[in-house]
Amino acid sequence: MPEELLTVEAAAEALSLHVKTVLRFIREGRLRATKVGKQYRILRSDLDALAGAPTRNVSPRARATGIVDVQDVDQELLRRLSAILLGARQGHDPQAEPMSIDIAHDPIRRAAKVIAVGSPGDLAMLFKLVDACLEE
Template identity: 40%
Template sequence: MSDRLVTVEEAAERLTLHPKTVLRYIRDGRLKATRIGKSYRIAGAALDAFTGVAGGKAETGIGARTTCIVDIPDIVVDRAERLTTFLHSAAMAGTAETPPLHLETAFDPSAQAMKVVVIGSPSDVGKLMEMLHLQLKARP
């Protein structure tokens, strides 16, 4: 998208959302916008960043990536499903500037064990592992 400003209605149409949802995102600070009179205008670059579309900058290098494999023994299927949902939600919580995390989970019902594989930048993987550790420590 270019540097042109779009209205809330145009942004809602592009995002396939209701205009009130876009307004809520603006008020919550999740979507950058400028107030002009009684309405908002959203810069094309801000809308691209919100949707995760890459900007015009090309990266010279991907940077360091790390792979982490975690084995979780003695876990029941319900707990494994909750952890999987939590981890996937946390992995998607990055911004357009952060490289995406690759996350895979597997549960073995016969062994009552779960395996988590995460690939991403060392800092992002570390943060996700801290969150996993807190979740495992919080509930037996």
């Protein structure tokens, strides 16, 4: 479940403060916020941290980052690799941990890097797909 985003007005109401006070907290760095267009959005957890609310018990989870260097990459291999990895990403269970996949290609060196961030189990599955793609 994604975390709730609040407007400055909703955050001010939740804290029983004036909107300008919340904006000042954001400018001073006391309250984290993300600017979307001309407005700020505040995560509920950041608002709770500012207010001193007790944090929810969150079970520990592991995140892993993996990089695979692939040498002698032609356009066909790059296309297949991209299709397989992005297909695996699209088929990823939406309730599972989020996963990020980036592919960097250097056509001059004919090399590619696959950079993935996710749970260790998801990355193991992903790297098995990379290995299978390279064995073809």
